[in-house]
Amino acid sequence: MLMLYHDTVESEVLVHKPWFIGCIFAIVLAVFLIFNVAGTTMGELLRPVIGDHAQVKFYSRIAIAFVIAAMFCLNLVLIGFVPLKIQIGIVWFELVLLFLSLFAAFDLSMPFIWANLPFLITQGVVTTVYVSAMSLLFASAIAIIGAIAKLSSNGMAYAIVSFYTSCFRGLPLLMQVYLIYMGLPQVGYVINAVPAGVLALSLCSGAYMTEIFRSGIASIDRGQWEASRSLGFGFALTMRRIILPQALPVIIPPMGNTFISMLKDSSLVSVLGVWELTYLAHSLGQPTFHTMEMLVTAAMIYWILSACLELVQSRIEDHFARSKKR
Amino acid sequence: MNKRDAILSDEVIEAKNVSKWYGAFRALTDINLTVRKGERIVICGPSGSGKSTLIRCVNRLEAHQDGEITVTGIRLHNKMRNVAEVRKSVGMVFQHFNLFPHMTVLMNCMAAPMWIKGVPEGEARKIALKFLERVRIPEQANKYPAQLSGGQQQRVAIARSLCMEPAVMLFDEPTSSLDPEMVAEVLETVTGLARDGMTMVCVTHEMGFARAVADRVIFMDRGEIVEEGTPHDFFRNPQHERTKLFLSQILSH
Numbered sequence: 224m225l226m227l228y229h230d231t232v233e234s235e236v237l238v239h240k241p242w243f244i245g246c247i248f249a250i251v252l253a254v255f256l257i258f259n260v261a262g263t264t265m266g267e268l269l270r271p272v273i274g275d276h277a278q279v280k281f282y283s284r285i286a287i288a289f290v291i292a293a294m295f296c297l298n299l300v301l302i303g304f305v306p307l308k309i310q311i312g313i314v315w316f317e318l319v320l321l322f323l324s325l326f327a328a329f330d331l332s333m334p335f336i337w338a339n340l341p342f343l344i345t346q347g348v349v350t351t352v353y354v355s356a357m358s359l360l361f362a363s364a365i366a367i368i369g370a371i372a373k374l375s376s377n378g379m380a381y382a383i384v385s386f387y388t389s390c391f392r393g394l395p396l397l398m399q400v401y402l403i404y405m406g407l408p409q410v411g412y413v414i415n416a417v418p419a420g421v422l423a424l425s426l427c428s429g430a431y432m433t434e435i436f437r438s439g440i441a442s443i444d445r446g447q448w449e450a451s452r453s454l455g456f457g458f459a460l461t462m463r464r465i466i467l468p469q470a471l472p473v474i475i476p477p478m479g480n481t482f483i484s485m486l487k488d489s490s491l492v493s494v495l496g497v498w499e500l501t502y503l504a505h506s507l508g509q510p511t512f513h514t515m516e517m518l519v520t521a522a523m524i525y526w527i528l529s530a531c532l533e534l535v536q537s538r539i540e541d542h543f544a545r546s547k548k549r
Numbered sequence: 550m551n552k553r554d555a556i557l558s559d560e561v562i563e564a565k566n567v568s569k570w571y572g573a574f575r576a577l578t579d580i581n582l583t584v585r586k587g588e589r590i591v592i593c594g595p596s597g598s599g600k601s602t603l604i605r606c607v608n609r610l611e612a613h614q615d616g617e618i619t620v621t622g623i624r625l626h627n628k629m630r631n632v633a634e635v636r637k638s639v640g641m642v643f644q645h646f647n648l649f650p651h652m653t654v655l656m657n658c659m660a661a662p663m664w665i666k667g668v669p670e671g672e673a674r675k676i677a678l679k680f681l682e683r684v685r686i687p688e689q690a691n692k693y694p695a696q697l698s699g700g701q702q703q704r705v706a707i708a709r710s711l712c713m714e715p716a717v718m719l720f721d722e723p724t725s726s727l728d729p730e731m732v733a734e735v736l737e738t739v740t741g742l743a744r745d746g747m748t749m750v751c752v753t754h755e756m757g758f759a760r761a762v763a764d765r766v767i768f769m770d771r772g773e774i775v776e777e778g779t780p781h782d783f784f785r786n787p788q789h790e791r792t793k794l795f796l797s798q799i800l801s802h
């Protein structure tokens with residue numbers, strides 16, 4: 224894991240300082256005094272705390288706020304005792320639990336979800352991943368060519384690419400999807416829904432990634448170019464062996480962002496009737512009035528897929544961080 | 550003192566009436582310079598006088614606009630397809646080392662022989678170790694450049710250039726970004742190369758080095774070669790006012 228510069232001076236853990244805990248306690252208490260949660264799910268969970276005094280609005284509010292603030296601070300202090308990795312694990316676990324308890328309030332029909340999940344995965348997820356992966360591949364290829372063109376001294380290449388990035392970053396993706404699917408047949412080229420979707424997504428994220436690659440390549444000191452060229456390396460060799468390997472650590476975090484948003488933007492392809500995750504979730508849920516079930520399921524699946532990308536990204540970052548260590 | 554009486558022939562670098570402009574600014578004016586095989590040239594002059602520009606024109610990191618430069622028999626011009634051919638035989642060492650930070654020291658040295666000359670990996674490793682030995686840091690071979698001191702990095706940069714076995718080495722202020730205690734180790738390395746008969750053109754303000762090593766000292770000012778001569782004549786008996794002024798400034802420090 225990469226961290227900020229870590230000072231070697233030992234200091235007391237912040238969450239074990241009484242004044243800090245006092246402040247946090249006061250803040251949480253104040254928040255829950257202002258927002259009345261007695262009527263919500265949370266309030267229901269805390270019903271034992273209120274006990275027989277449920278009628279007394281003011282008392283129940285104070286009781287709830289006090290208990291939540293106390294639990295929050297206890298949690299904070301206890302977590303401060305364990306090692307970093309475990310801290311992260313515990314807090315993640317707690318947040319996921321909170322998040323899921325939110326869905327519990329939706330009163331979802333689990334059997335319906337389980338019944339439709341296999342199809343959602345075998346058809347929907349597969350299509351979504353296929354569309355995203357293809358777009359990712361094409362977008363990367365576009366980006367690297369675009370970046371080099373944009374950094375070149377060739378006026379035509381620069382003009383074409385800057386027009387392209389301006390256009391595809393400037394138009395809403397939904398319009399691009401429609402324009403490509405319905406516009407291309409107008410000029411005599413009939414295109415299927417999936418290729419149209421892939422094309423729109425590639426062009427759109429390719430435009431963003433062109434800028435990412437361009438700034439990454441431009442961030443490398445010109446001395447590296449000079450050293451490489453003076454050894455006799457050609458342009459392509461310099462790019463591949465010297466410049467790109469150094470630009471990648473700079474490029475990868477924003478690339479991860481772009482990939483993740485592309486994964487989710489692939490849901491826009493549903494407007495073309497492609498049987499991907501969003502389209503299926505919608506069409507399975509709608510007729511049986513289980514819209515919420517399918518929406519929540521699809522949302523969770525998107526999240527899991529994004530988390531996988533995040534994981535890959537952090538692995539790659541670790542890999543590059545290792546060669547930077549002194 | 551080292552022997553200087555080797556028969557000097559074979560022009561490695563020949564510049565005739567070379568001029569260069571950066572836009573409207575004239576950085577080089579009618580430069581004439583001949584470097585023969587085995588010669589050691591030191592170029593000095595005030596900041597902005599065009600020293601770097603001149604040696605960067607020799608391996609075509611910069612293009613000149615007028616005159617002729619011939620390097621190892623190849624004429625440099627705009628339409629040339631064989632810049633790489635020239636660069637193969639011209640080694641360059643920079644003020645800021647410019648090592649490749651993502652490669653180990655060994656790989657920095659192996660890269661060019663492997664990728665340009667197509668030398669097999671095992672042999673490239675042998676060549677790299679040989680030259681790392683020569684600059685006296687073979688034990689650092691598997692470290693990354695960031696793990697070395699400035700002086701060590703510059704010596705690796707020298708070894709990296711030597712691995713291509715160039716006909717001439719260009720040094721652009723190789724010690725200017727080093728702490729005083731590291732200057733000596735780098736100058737010692739360069740002096741060693743000079744002893745072994747390496748042809749070199751070195752831009753430097755180290756006048757002691759120039760005295761000890763140079764066959765000729767060239768003084769540049771405002772893009773012109775103002776004066777050139779043997780170190781003996783140059784330091785004892787400078788002809789031009791600008792040279793005298795420069796020497797008095799630099800030697801008074």
Ligand SMILES: Nc1ncnc2c1ncn2[C@@H]1O[C@H](COP(=O)(O)OP(=O)(O)OP(=O)(O)O)[C@@H](O)[C@H]1O
Nearest residue numbers: 571572574576594595596597598599600601602603
């Ligand atoms: N890329 C460039 N564009 C415009 N002018 C330049 C460029 N490079 C150098 N110059 C100008 O050309 C002149 C010569 O520069 P050069 O770098 O060759 O000087 P130098 O003698 O090496 O100086 P220093 O001792 O400071 O390194 C300077 O006036 C500089 O401002």
Ligand SMILES: [Mg+2]
Nearest residue numbers: 600601602722
């Ligand atoms: Mg210079």
